[in-house]
Amino acid sequence: MNRNVLDHLSHAFEAPLKSPVLIFALVLFIILLSPILLRSIKVPGIIGLIISGVVIGPHGLNWLEKNSAVDLFSTIGLLYIMFIAGLELDMNEFKKTKHKSLWFGFFTFIIPIAIGFPVCFYLLDYGILASILISSMFATHTLVSYPIVNSYGISKNEAVAITIGGTILTDTAVLIILAVITGASQGNIGQEFWVTLGVSFAIFLFIMFGVIPRIAKWFFERIESEKTSHYIFILSIVFFAAFLSEIAGLEPIIGAFVAGLALNKLIPHSSALMNRIEFIGNAIFIPFFLISVGMIVDVSVLLRGPEALIVAATLTVVAILGKWGAAWMTQLVFKYSSGQRNVIFGLSSSHAAATLAVIMVGYKNEIIDENVLNGTILLILVTCIVATIVTEGASKKIVMDGDQDESHINIVKEHDEHILIPLANMENMKPLLDFATLMRSKKSHYPISIVSVVKDNEQAEKNMAIARKNLDNIVKYASGSETEVSIATTIDYNIPSGISRSAKEVMADCILLGWPSASNFVDKIVGEKSESILNRTSANVMMCQFKKPFITHNKIIVFAPPLAQSEFGFEYWVEKVLKLGQELTISVTFVCDKRTEEATKIFLEEIKNSVPVNYKIYDDWDHMQGLKSFREDNAFLFYVSSRYGEVSYRDSLDGLAKKLERIHQNENVVLVFPSRVDNQHIDEYEDVQAAPIFRKISKEIGNMFNKDK
Structure with missing residues (x-):
């Protein structure tokens, strides 16, 4: 019996492993342990995964062999890296730096080829086709170290943006060269080849940028609440795009990257969907790909005589030298810092996916020999190690220099930003929380505070229990996007008093409220809840009406009255509007007078804004009806008002919420x-929950006579 058990165990653990369950368990243990074990000797986690692949692969302990399951997961991981790179690309920053991306794409394509071709043709004595193929391989790069940049929070740095932009240019150019060389080696180059390649590529781009975004937008609008469906839909698009690019004669990685670009605008970076995409990719698929890269490496090639060693060493040196030259030239032309140059070099120096694609096709078509194949495998290991070490060091330097994401918008005390959302209506809470997640500073140490104020009456105990249950539901929802929230319930003699007290306790910079509901006659005369909150607090207050998904918008329109720039909270709300525009990848239009336009332009220049901004002049702010002419379909509307008595206040802003509710019912x-300076206003009426009563009475009498208008 014992012998049977031992035989069964020895068979189960026989190398290479056959049990899918055991294989998956082994890979998961490697994903879990290798970064932890190597962190103590300061080796980046990515290298740990690649080295683990070398150790357990066919050329190491042979615990794992390249089979269909491993190939599938590694392919998904590779496509995931390219997809996330396209998705993370700040399109506003990319548009702003597209000329720099073109130049970097040119440098990182031409410099490695210019160095590589003479070395291959004259020094290594390969033929013209083989030399072109090998030197074009030097021009490719795979964003293996991109997760490092992402984890350090510098993925939107200009140096990263132009590197990602250059990646698609150089890899596409190389893969087209590969198609041409393959055709030339088979004698298929002719007019038909060029026409087929051009037409199929044009159709591919039309489907990806003309059709897919429309379908995705329709899907997200119609199936808004089904979060699992959103993720499966995105995954389907990625693989469909990869398949389409294959049909078009390109590599699948190009399709995945283009899918990221096509869906970029529809998936805000801070959304729950983006969190799911990154979490699953970084937890399973991308590590699988890195392990599979290590499994290809055959260290024994170094022992096969001097020729293999010379070829491997030459290819590796030329590959690193070519990419360093491109990064140095880019730094020279655009006057980047040494940290930015090293980030460019680190991201672009790792060779994996496209390099393998080029070399494997060349090997199968007998354009290159085994020495180049083995040398390339070693090149992949060395360049991935160099890239990750350089990227890690450069990312740290950029962070230490204070050039992290959002550092260009630093007027507001980002580390201390605190947002408060009073819980009133559960239906409004989810979009309010999504809005807060999109616009808040990612550097803030504080969670989003959600408070439920319960009136101190005979129903208080029962209402407290209901409030706690609602708050628990909100915490579950927030966890979907990994948004940290703190919840609290409090009892007070009235709602506005409880909210203002909570805002002071947490030192809130911004209070997000749902749209004020219709009030009764007593509220109108004595003071509405929303106006009472405004009177009791000095923080920025935003009253929000959300009727549509945020991704349906194609621009933000801001209506700012004269002297809005003189308000204490001007910089804060402008920064939040720009942050939203950045997240949704849409432009911002300011409707204001000339002085506000000038002040806004100066502020935007100071913070080095990358969001496209336009201005439209409007001077007749005593007649708000004229603003109707600036309305556009699918625009996200911001109206800037002012508290009574503040510098930009005017009578036409009185009762603005009710006027807007009539005009924008479904928008x-x-x-x-905007916030005001503490203790610079009169609060004699706070304890009776009122704005000045006589002003309220006169306003209501005026409204009675103006109803027909």
Whole structure:
């Protein structure tokens, strides 16, 4: 019996492993342990995964062999890396730096080829086709170290943006060269070849940028609440795009990257969907790919005589030298810092996916020999190690220099930003929380505070229990996007008093409120809840009406009255509007007078804004009806108002919420009340929950006579 058990165990653990369950368990243990074990000797986790692949692969302990399951997961991981790179690309920054991306793409394509071709043709004595193929391989790069940049929070740095932009240019150019060389080696180059390649590529781009975004937008609008469906839909698009690019005669990685670009605008970086995409990719698929890269490496090639060693060493040196030259030239032309140059070099020096594609095709078509194949495998290991070490060091340097994401918008105290959302209506809470997640500073140490204020009456105990249950549901929802929230319930004699007290306790910079509901006659005369909150607090207040998904918008329109730039909270709300534009990848239009335009332009210049901004002049702010002419379909509307008595306040802003509710019944509208300096206003009426009563009475009498208008 014992012998049977031992035989069964020895068979189960026989190398290479056959049990899918055991294989998956082994890979998961490697994904879990290799970064932890190597962190103590300061080796980046990515290298740990690649080295683990070398150790357990066919050329190491042979615990794992390249089979269909491993190939499938590694392919998904590779496509994931390219897809996330396209998705993470700040399109506003890319548009701003597209000329720099073109130049970097040119440098990182031409310099490695210019160095590589003479070396291959004259020094290594390969033929013209083989030399072109090998030197074009030097021009490719795979964003293996991109997760490092992402984890350090510098993925939107200009140096990263131009490197990602250059990746698609150089890899596409190389893969087209590969198609041409393959055709030339088979004698298929002719007019038909060029026409087929051009037409198929054009059709591919039309489907990806003309059709897919429309389908995705329709899908997200119709199936808004099904979060699992959103993720499966995205995954389907990625693989469909990879398949389409294959049909078009390109590599699947190009399709995955283009899918990321096509869906970029529809998946905000701070959304729950983006969190799911990154989490699953970084947890399973991308590590699988890195392990599979290590499994290809055959260290024994170094022992096969001097020729293999010379070829491997030459290819590796030329590959690193070519990419360093491209990074150095880019730094020279655009005057980047040494940290930015090293990030460019680190991201672009790792050879894996496209390099393998080029060499494997060349080997199968007998354009190159085994020495080049083995040398390339070693090149992949060395360049991935160099790339990860350089990227890690450069990312740290950029962070230490204070050039992290969002550092260009640093007027507001980002580390201390605190947002408060009073819980009133559960239906409004989810879009309010999504809005807060999109616009808040990612550097803030504080969670988003959600408070539920319960009136101190005979129902208080029962209402507290209901409030706690609602808050628990909100915490579950927030966890979907890994948004940290703190919840609290409090009892007070009235709602505005409880909210203002909570805002002071947490030192809130911004209070997000749902749109004020219709009030009764007593509220109108004594003071509405929303106006009472404004009177009791000095923080920025945003009243929000959300009727549509945020991804349906194609621009933000901001209506700012004269002297809005003189308000204490001007910089804060402008920064939040730009942050939203950045997240949704849409432009911002300011409707204001000339002085506000000039002040806004100066502020945007100071913070080095990358969001496209336009201005439209409007001077007749005593007649708000004229603003209707600036309305556009699918625009996200921001109206800037002011508290009574503040510098930009005017009578036409009185009762603005009710006017907007009539005009914009089915649109997303935010009414902004900028913060004011503490203790610079009169609060005699706070304890009776009122704005000045006589002003309220006169306003209501005026409304009675103006109803027909």
